Amino acid sequence: MRTRGLTAVLGVVAAVFAGLPAVAGASTTTVQASTAGTVEATVVPLQVTGPAESRFNLVVMGDGYTAAELPKFREQVDKHLNVLWSIEPFKSYRNYLNVYAVEIPSPQSGVDCDPDVASPKVDTPLQMGFWGGCNPNSVQRLLTVSSTAAIQYAGLVAGTTSANRQILAIGNSDTYGGAGGTYATASGGNALSALITPHELGHSLGGLQDEYDYYARGERGAPYQGGEPSSIHHTLLTEQQMRDQQRKWFRWLGEPSESGGVIGRYEAGMYAGSGVWRPSRHSMMKTLGYYFDQVSRERMTQRISSRASLFQGSTPIGQVAAEQVVWLQTLHPASHELDVTWTLDGTALPTANRRAVDLSTLDLTPGLHTLIAKIVDPTTFIRDPAVRPTASRTWTIDTSLTAQASAEPVEFTGSTSTEHPVNADEVVYAETTQSDTAEAAIEWKVDGKPVANPGNDRDFDLGPLKLTGRHTLTAMAGGQTLTWAVDGTEPVVKSTLSKPLLTVQKPTGPEYIFNDAFTMQLAATDDSDGYVVPEFRVNGDGWYNYYGWPTDASAPFRFTAEGTEIDQLVYGKLGVPRVVPWDDVPSGYGRHQVEYRAIDASGNIGTPRQFAVTLLRPAPACTSMVTGVHSGPLYLRSGVTCLTGATINGPVLVAAGASVVATDSQVLGPVRADGAADVHLLRSRIDGPVSADGVTKSLVAVGSTVDGPVSVINSRTTEAAVLAGNTVDGPLSCSGNAPAPVNLQAPNDVSGPRTGQCARL
Template sequence: MRRTLAALLLLALAVTPAAPAQAETALPSAGPGSATVVPVQVTGSPAKRFNVIVMGDGYTESQLPAFAADVDRHLNVMWSIEPFKSYRNYINVYRLDIVSAESGIDCDPDLGSPRRDTPLNMGFWGGCNPASVQRLVTMSNSAANTYANLVTGTSSANRQILALGNSGTYGGAGGAYATATGSNAMSALISPHELGHSLGGLQDEYDYYQRGVPGGAYSGAEPSSPHHTLLTEAQMAEQRRKWWRWLGEESESGGPIGRYEGGLYYSTGVWRPSRHSMMKTLGYYFDQVSREIMVRRISAKTDLVQSSTPAGAPVGADRVLWVEPMHPVSHALTVTWSLDGAELPATGVALDLRTLGLSPGTHTVQAVVADPTGFVRDPAIKAALSRTVSWTVDTALSTPPDGVEPGIVASTPTERPVGGTDVVYVETTHPARSVPRVTWTLDGTPVGDGGPALDLEPLALKPGTHTLTATAGGQSRTWTVDATAPATAYELSAPLVRSGDTYVYNGPVEMRLTGADEHPGYVVSESRVDGDGWFNYFGWPTSSELPWRFTETGTTIDHLVFGRLPRGRHVIDYRSIDAAGNAGAEKSFTVTTIAPPPACTRTVTGAHTGPLTVASGVTCLNGAQVKGPVTVRRGASLIVSGGSVTGAVTATGAADVQVLNARITGALSVHGTTGSLVLAGMELRGAATLTGNADPILTGTTINGALSCAGNTPAPVDLGVPNRLTGAGQCAAIQAAADAKRAASEPYEAVINSAAPEKGTDDHLHD
């Protein structure tokens, strides 16, 4: 399908963090243009891995630590996303520290901005081309390839280049190679999206050709893309085509897998599997359909059987056969052994033929290595995630001593902490006449069954840092196990009222998430709204330092809408994922948004003495101190924000009456409002009568006097923030709710609206 400029604007390619295996390599020259290869994660020979090379441009020598931090963020975001999270051991990652003569990249952010002297010649506007667009960041592909060749053992066939430009402006490009800016709020989210293209062969699910321009109607044949279709759900199920196996499943990116119109840059006439997967909206996960394809593509970049007993010539029946499978982080591959077509009870990576009592002659032994992942349902993909090794065993042959001693030759990287639920492995030597036993100890206590892999999840480790050691033949490997989940703190802008983790707002809601962990590495925070998909918290699109901003209509930035939150009650879950892959416990808070007050036509501030009559329009008392009665006539509106009224407040047939975080000393009588009646965070020192009003809200309010409610439509509600009152009639229900909450010892507080943020400890919305 066509690849448009819109697609090229959301690109990048990256991968992940932590480990060793290759010494740092540098160009012989020093100063600008010199480069150092830093192994970030090396899990095996480059010839048997998918190699990601992340190189920087526009970083001076003194800025290389900033480049390393940018890479850490990009990679840790990648590791928080499946299937990269589970298959991180299939990938080698190398960082190329390239010294730039000048800081920054060309034409950032405008065509009139300076050109920079940088080794990769990166620049916005497609390399400062007036016919291009700002967000398209290109580079010299030949220079990038020259630098990538510094990583020994990699080639264009087994590597992917990601170049990060030293800029905080949003931008990137993709194709054979990928670019992204290093420090923009959203740049780390470009990487997995672009890998969906370059590694997974996935198509864009955008419903526009370019931002701000609707894509129109698709009129072609059934798309070849596995995640786009013209078929209905019934047709997919009947014909067993496309994503029929996943229909109805709750999507990893939010909502059920089904049929959602728009994709391939068209607004109508073509459908995608989920509401907003990563290929539709940056920040969400791959949905199950795309994730299944990505599992196959990642696996295809490696060999599921890394090595084995040589299978070319017959072997004797007096030896051990072995296979060395790949090692996902989340689970172990299965090995099934068979003899002359009959499955054996043997498990594990080695089979001692001497235990089989073979009859004289030749026999066939097979080992089938398979990936049992639940990410795959398609039988064709399952078959692709399986390898078979066969040997001819001749009982007439004798195996000579090979002199191989038990020992450890490779393992899960030891330079970074492993997660508390990881599968940790060692690869041992393979003597012909014995199966090396691996002794595992956790904090000095033996664990495991002597095999070469240990699944930490069933051990249910206590939170904290542990030491894991594997020993075979006198050789040992030791890991730090990070079994402590990261903590997440949230901050919200000041609400109208609050009770514990329940908040009420009548305007924008600003939210900041901060993840923290006891071990080094970038912590990825996430949130979701009303059970929708988990969404990466990156700050605000224009700056990672700004909080996320929710509004009823959202905020349009570069033709995309961010932070749209419909009016009403919403549950926001939040959590963080640390550099070891540990996910923190899901916690939540509740936000209820109501309509903002009407615009003021008259504003009163400061002191006012004497009666005050609101005859028409909208009178706002903003922090005023009124000494005298207040009367609101039919059709007029009164908004009291802060301050105080000493005197009775009476409203009959008013349009709107709202008393927000203010104090009234006197009686309150409101009858027959046609718009809104909101009493939020107020204190009334007197009796109150509320009758015949539309949609009344009493939330976080204290009434030190009798309260009578009747004929309101519907009955008054407290929005989850209890009141302190003695209510009769319709208000008895909200009084009972408040009493129940206090009896349950739940916290209560009425929060006065101010500039101070509200904090919660151990957020986002989408396009």
């Protein structure tokens, strides 16, 4: 057991209220937690939206980073946070959170038992380790932390307690792993690490369960045994029973899921392979990369709100004077305003969502009256009225009392951070000092021009302005001004695909044809600082985080018809995803629509771009290969002959049962196939006619040029012959083929007549 003393150096990196200058004369403070040696820990406020005592505080601490590796920790934390801010409900409720990094230089680099249980242990302050702390009976991906050490270091963040904070420990490792519970953990450098964080917060903060149908990878879980699960997102009930009994996620049934598909009832979860059901086909708690579905998002919204106080300040509860201004301050979601209603003796006042009420305007009768202010979060993320964030306060108005005027100057006391740009759809907020006799009005301007903001003037919704490009937003009160840069510029994301057989440019976007695995690289950039989050989705399914490739964050994402198995999980399955090898889903061959976009550090979501891709079955495997120059005719009598980058100075004749696959090649003569098994002409040039009669397995001609007529007759192929995107200098005739040939929506350029089955190709 390694216990080390803690010396905390708290640097004032950000003001207590984000957007305001640091307090003058601020200095570092040193706290000695024990005497058995020292490890200096620097608390760095990354985002401070208000007092720690009234906010939800995310305390991120690193383990296994030496002093020289702390810049790597900071870079990884930036990525983890920006991915988190791109995911709801964290995106909308970012202002509810303070985020502090605890930088702890480690004597040694790395974490315990990484990657194998027999790997050495290292000397680190938080004692993080894979295999559940080096337990051979555990699983590799379970990355644990010393709770004692984590609590000690978290305690260095003033104002935080176990009730208002969440600890996230990030280990210096490129191995996939994490854990959820009282404390959330994640490895820092794996391609999927930034997605492990929200998943584990789903456990630690939301109390959500895993939706996996396995515990040990590679082994499907046994059928579920037991009664109705306590988990909010698992059930034994049918959809009709949920509706009839008004239980579980009955309010969301039938709606498009935020993680793709439709909210319904999908079998497996809680490590059981059958016998229990979850709301979505895939979501954050089943497959890293997707969003939380509505059921999980509702719980996360509730839990985030419960860790902070909707009332951030108010006129002190008790008796107030009849001419007094009673005020309150709320939390501020970034996506919408909270609703505030005021009632006097049970009657609602027409306050239009204002944060203060001037009692002198109410013509009160002498005596005592009751004033109640109620805050309700109207978010669409919550449908269960029992968990909707709500708070109220009550004052007694005594008409015999006299309010005291305040000589305190009007000053801004809090705001949306001015240190980074806000996005063009954000609800920006500002708070001021308050007086018992007057409410300070806030005037808002965009690019120096006043913009009306009736009712609640503490929040300003940029969304209705439909701003694009760069702008300046100002808030003015009492002679003071706050200024924000408004980032209305969308992030830019560029896609780079591996070389296709054919590219067709269309008004709706490019279309590609591949006959094997292909890769997609997304490179996202923005004109503001911070990690930009790329995403993609296939066939309108859920948006999926682009993280590179599981084994290498810098490698492109690889699509195949069946997916690629890595550490007993499946990635890159085109079409309907396969998560585990035993998932029974249709293959990915055929045509698909791929959309991609990015979310910048300000929160702007880029307009999706798209392309279509058709994946053909691969050409048959080569039994012989021809490259370079071949002089004279080429007679193919058996096997599969591949012409790759070849030049054939003569005709190519394919006998019955033989196959030819020509890729990026040139044939200076005709190509004739009689009873051939397979004929594939891919991005090749044929200086002469092409005749295929009675092909028995597969016929594919894509992106090729034929100087002469093309005839395809009497084929009996497993799938339809493909004639797509070819240039034919002569007629194109097809007859007697079953199935009939297709062009995959990539018409051929034919100079002569098109007849028979190819009349529309």
